Amino acid sequence: MVKKIVLSDVDSVVNDIKSMRVRGALNIAVTAAKSMKKLVKEGGVIETLQDAGQRLKSARPTAVSLPNSVDYILYLAEKNSHLGDEEFRKQLLDDIGRFIQEMENSLDEIAEIGSNIIRDDDVLLTHCNSDTVIEILKRAHSKGKKFTVYATETRPRMQGHITTGELLDAGIPVTLIVDSAACITMETKKVDKVLVGADTVCVDGDVVNKIGTSQVALCARKHGIDFIVAVESIKFSPQSMMGSIVKIEERNPDEVWRDRPSILGVYNPAFDITDASMVDIVVTELGIMPPEAVYQVVKEKFSWELRQ
Template sequence: MTLVKEVYEIAEKIKNMEIRGAGKIARSAALALQIQAEKSKAKTAEELWKELKEAAKLLHSTRPTAVSLPNALRYVMYRGKIAYQGRADLEQLRFIVINAAKEFIHNSEKAIERIAEFGAKRIEDGDIIMTHCHSKAAIGVMKKAWDDGKDIKVIVTETRPKWQGKLTAKELAEYGIPVIYVVDSAARHYMKMTDKVIMGADSITANGAVINKIGTALIALTAKEHRVWVMIAAETYKFHPETMLGQLVEIEMRDPHEVIPKEELETWPKNIEVWNPAFDVTPPEYVDVIITEKGVIPPYAAIDILKEEFGWAFKYTEPWED
């Protein structure tokens, strides 16, 4: 079975973080399924469905923590599965999968706009905001507040070891927003001048815990110490349905050479291990509100979002596994 080259290319870019950010990862995964459906040379619906399952498996294997990825695959593949089991012919199945992918991408992009609208209302004129990593949802909130005429300034942490903070700092600055760029370890030092913390999320659990880029939990803890509001901007497809059944979120461990260059690490004593977790877990008690496209909720209401969005469908086999 041969997948189209674009699927392999997108999977590789997600895996090596050329495509980064939970929302962009999700949209890219949906796009990969769309391209497979569009360019497939399958002769029957059965052949196309096998290809789509193979593509979904490949994409699912690339990043274990960002739940937006499997949720994007579920959105498209469940609709394809219903059509396939309903005996759709080749062109009907192709049409349904392409449409589902386009619908997911559209809804995802509109979600950022809605989150920005809800979040900007929580920003006050003159606020100094601290943010971490590179979240389109969080950036959207700050841009909308700026568009609304609010005089804000943003403290951006560098976000080692992949330096995603540089992307955030440049994007905000190019938009005209004043930015202060600081090393990660300076977050507590500058928290005393911070009015609000706005960050994104890769996953949100049933109890409202936030899984996000490593360093997020420390910033949230420091904010709580200083009685600074912590707001998490996240689309509902980042809520993790399996956690309702007690499944733990896997924290991705990345290549140690992201921290220490390979040539340097080779000269180190062999009894030094370099650990490079990509994410950490922020307890719900360190988060004040979660801003979604459906509105602003307290962390303990995450379970309601999960029930509304996913029901209990996730108890069944994944559509690319059966």
């Protein structure tokens, strides 16, 4: 009975992630970890954790932070499996707690590092709604730096509305633009930097992010503008080192046009892939690096997974 009750809580988290009530790759990873921590508290054994992990990982196929979070907790469970029941539970709860704290701290660390690349009078452009980008901009603003931001609306779910709201609340000057105005905005508004988040970064430096990111990157390259990706290392993909192809999630056509003609097809990919050659630097909690450095970070940070 306990197992069923606990897993029903996991299913609720899965539904929240699928429906985007829980969104943002880091927030998804932390939420999944907290869900599994609750399982351990309520008596879940390794088999229960494995079952829950599979359900959680199915919720967002593109955001690698989710399987990274789940798989690391399963690794910790296996690592501690030789312990007695009570000692196992105590050790695993401590380990998961530290892991969650590290993920939550990474956002603050990126904000501090990333804020140093913002200069007075910078004109910035961002796409979608990224916690890392928002925190970098808020930190730079708190240091007294003066800059302006252009934010794409990011159809079809209009995450740019969230971005503009958060920046306005922080007192940061921001202007909303339609997605198709990104290129002309870079030219006419003299954009200095493009700053985006990411859902996944592959070992070759390719960046998986909200649909439209690759087009923004191409426009930035055309105009000689730095394209900067701010991302927690939990979003680096060890699976890509082993030849796994990132699955691009396709969402409900109703997001694009609910009352469309019945015979009209709609293609609604949620993400696209920006080639590493379009990326100038990657800002992480580990520091600022070129995209080609991701390979070495994955080898070191995810050695536990590469040995599986």
